[in-house]
Amino acid sequence: MVRRGLTVRVAAVLAVVVAVFPATPAVSATPPTPMGAAGSWRIDLSTVDDADVNVSSVSGSLTLAGPDNTVDTPGSSGTFITPARRLTTVTGRVSARVSADVPAGTTVDLDVRGRDDTGGWTEWTPAGREFPFAARTVQARISLSGPTGGPWPVVHSVELTASGGTARAAVVTEPLTYRVYATREGLVGGKTSNGHVIAQRDHFVSFPSTKSVSPKGTGSYTAKVCRTDGTRCEFAPVWEVGPWNTHDDYWNPSDERATFPTLPQGTPEAQAAFQDGFNGGKDSRGRAVKNPAGIDLADGVLWDGLGLTGSSWVDVTYLWTGTGGALGVITTAGAPLNLRESPSTSAAIKGVAAPYAQVPIECSVTGESVSGALGTSTLWDRVGPDLYVSDTYVKTGADGPLAPPCP
Template sequence: MRITRKSPAALLAVAALAAAPLAATVLPSAASTPDPVAVAARPAEGSTNVTVDGHRIILGDARATMGSAEIRQRSGIANLDPVRFPAPTSAVVVGYTTGTPDRSTAEVDVRALVRDQWSEWTPAKPGTPTALPGASDQVQLRIIVSAPPQGAKPWVADVTVQPTDQADPSRMAIQAAPLRSRVFATREGLVGGTTANGHVIVNRDHFVALPSRRGLANKGSGNYSVKVCTTTGTIRCAFEPVWDVGPWNTKDDYWNPSATREMWKDLPQGKPEAQAAYQNGYNGGKDQFGRTVANPAGIDLADGTFWDALGLSNNAWVDATYLWTGDGGRGTVSISSGYLNVRSTPSSSGAVVGMAGKAAQVPVECQTTGQSVSGSQGTSNVWLRVHAGMYVAKAWVSAGSFGAC
């Protein structure tokens, strides 16, 4: 077993922090830089396939059900309670210890609440400053433990976090507008399988997969969502949460600037490694696992997204917008299951020109009045424009008020 120790400065006894799940733990104010604070080994909302043994978070017993032989893994996610600092900070130092037997892995990611939205997850090396995308007084840590299909039980323990002024100038900034890129989309299928965030895939499901955990949403959440639109014929758009990791790679956050990509830093922003490998022979035409890339896919679509929302019959090029990478108005689809129809006019009689999955975030350009609709948010005649010529009823979307169209 390989055990990694955090730096001596980060060693701190773990305390049980009395806070409700997802309520931020508040550090006491101090004139100097606060000492590291212990983060309780208490998996919060969105956690999956982990167990707790004292101060250790350990991979659970759920079996590996998806992926090729080269990449099939048992994996678990533990979201820890957010921590609030007395003042905004531009970087943090995360401390932790790990146990990684038999080819297993364990890591800790961090994200920050910047301008009222969570940034994407960034891997945090123990004892090393990790830059935040903007000054923030609230951060959250996430533990990822993975192992081959049989045996190993990786763990993470003694988690601490500390604000620091040692910021990396190449941090990932939240842009004025989210990144959009044209990528090749493939159908995921795999009904009955379990996604990277613990979601069990159902018939004609609505979600997408991207080849990095940095934009992986919690099970049942749309805190990381994409807009995917067709590029030929009558344009249709889908608004879906990111609930799985793939295709091909698992550390290819191609939507980020080249300097901050986890791998493949010599590729331009917006270009998936699989596309470069397939089209240009990049990396010898292989993915990160050494497999020969058979198509240029940069996004996988669940069956309901592929067939119903976008009306595709074959794999195709699409325009994908990674909504969390930019500012702008947002709403969250508030339905118990299935999808919300996107209409060509602010009326239930308007043509269906797309769909929005459960819990997905939708970008809101403006609002207008139309047919009165009753839904989870009450009865309203307000409709939200989410793309040119595309509307959703606000009665089914949790959102504030927006300017008139």
Template sequence: MRHRHRRIRFAVLASLTVLLTAALLPAAGPVPAAPPLVTAFAAAAPGDAERWSVDLSVVGGDDVNVRRTPAGLRLRDPRSGVARSTRPTAEGMLLGAPHNLARPATRVHAEVTAAVPPGATVETQVRGWRTIGGWTEWRATTAVFDQPVTRVQPRLVLTARDARAVATIRGVRLTADARAAVTAASPGRTYRVFATRIGLVGEVTANGRTIQPRDHFVALPSRRGLAPNNTGDYTVRVCTTSGSRCTYAPVWDVGPWNTRDDYWNPSAVRENWKDLPQGRPQAQAAYQNGYNGGRDQFGRVVLNPAGIDLADGTFWDGLLLTTNVFVDVAYLWTGSGPHGVVGDGPLNIRAGASTTYASRGLAARYANVPIQCYVTGQTVAGPFRTTNRWNRLATGQYVSHGYISAVYGGTVPRC
């Protein structure tokens, strides 16, 4: 288990996507009593674009440390984490409602009206729903998608280094159009990275979840792949290097070490450390090769090469690990094809289409698992249906369809 000071929680200074625009950041100086209202404009939108405003009045269970005030959206507790060495900056997050587009789009940009004093930041991020492939990664606006999207969801992130200097968001307007060039979707990516155990039961993840004993989720060092709590919109498949055990788990936290290292992306997309090979975490390069002077993005000496953190249930029960090791990780949202949502779990992954076959791992509740095809086998009375259908996953293992709450991304063929 890693030491506590190496974790990055939701209150850490985690400027996790490029700032919407430098215009949101006033010049350095004393904190003004009433910071001026600043509006950040994207480039002029084409006449056929679709425009809508983000509803800032609804703050619910998916949101973290934010509140609605008469002046606008603000941090609920601007002191959260200030007194802790691992949480030098308070952070809050509002997850906006998805917006169904009248026509598919490939680009989204934003207009934000906010009062942002020195020491505070406001970030706007969006993701898009693809008919084949599900949700894209979160992107800072202006966002360009590799496939047309039919639905757009916004996310707002506020930070404050000083409890006296808190940003206020007055309004956010989004514009979607189909003027951006589209490239072919990429296949799912798999890399071998070092895994460490999270622990930290009772603490809060970056998406607002309180960590449970033997919990089933993972953390990656970039918010681009962070799923909302109780969803598997971003799911990884983690396998032992021998391939004897695999587990599917949602990404519900940010870490280890860095918060802006989406190392699974190509250099043209990767947020930081673009000179590193695709698939190589910055912490691994720092630890093994002295990259960046052997330090992470916060200047801390990197003490292990971790590129993924595993919650205790993922670590102990899913993979049967006893120590931190290298594992093979597939970042499933970078792939395409049908995916099934595990509605109840953790669910045993079987070597064949029957409960008499050996368990080869676990699929966490809410995980989105890639389905190659289906076969008929043992009839199972699951929470969603009684069926003899078994779904074969991309690793050649099987899960009962009785535990799959939904399938998206295409039609599942018979094997």
């Protein structure tokens, strides 16, 4: 269960600012594109909030707050997430100029993501790269790492520029599904990479890539994990990085995959290393791979959601890889929400949806009246084949049905 290592991607995507700090290594990259500029703005680095992890602001500059208290982290790391910014026009790319002190042995990464008005977020991607579709709202994430005792990097200023790119419209696609090997996350009391403190029988999942980590208290990246016989499923937010690798977005095609592009799409590097001796049977940090895991499951997902007792092959749907369709956020008082076989509280339970999970609403149907977190209603949402939840626990931002009636 390897987590939270950060790699140097900034050098390829951020513009050099050397005049201010000539004595320190500067972060470098291609300059912002001049095509159809949609506006530039500076990130406010002076305020750190609950969405940020192990960072602090000192005289308006951003640095690590202290030694890392997340589990299994080599050195110290932290992240700073900006508020989402709605643009006056759509954009296909967000580039950046960064002024930073980056001592040897430290890194600064700047990733961005975007969404249009109809669906979810793109994956976190290095600034300057084109989004897969035109975005109206954008957000940035600054990741810092360094030795446990320092020195640590210091980010003095960040300016973002939104530009046109090709501004492709989102095409409705089904999310990707692959069968991968799941292992137990465990580590109760430790911290995930987004700052969540792991509780007993917790409900979240972990993938070996930083591209799909949801900010704390959100499910902007949610996975549907099912037993291979389809008898039980859980919708759970992605809050952690691991197992084994930290930049293995194996669900993406080779031209988008951050590392190991020669592997077949859908094959985690750990699986190839364990089964076929790929990379000498080692992960990206040179450790011998002891299992083929492509996902870690928090204890509540493993034991309560899926009813498993140990490591197992599972079918995983990476919900954020699909576009189009209605989405809702599971809203409960803290406990996961039962998935019912039909729209009734007496129907068979087919699994659960974790708090904060973002679920696809295929259609809506009238069923048993339920009083839930969002009121009282007879409306139920179908979130998968024979999987229903009361609409009174699904925040959609709409009054009434968000999707068409079920056939």
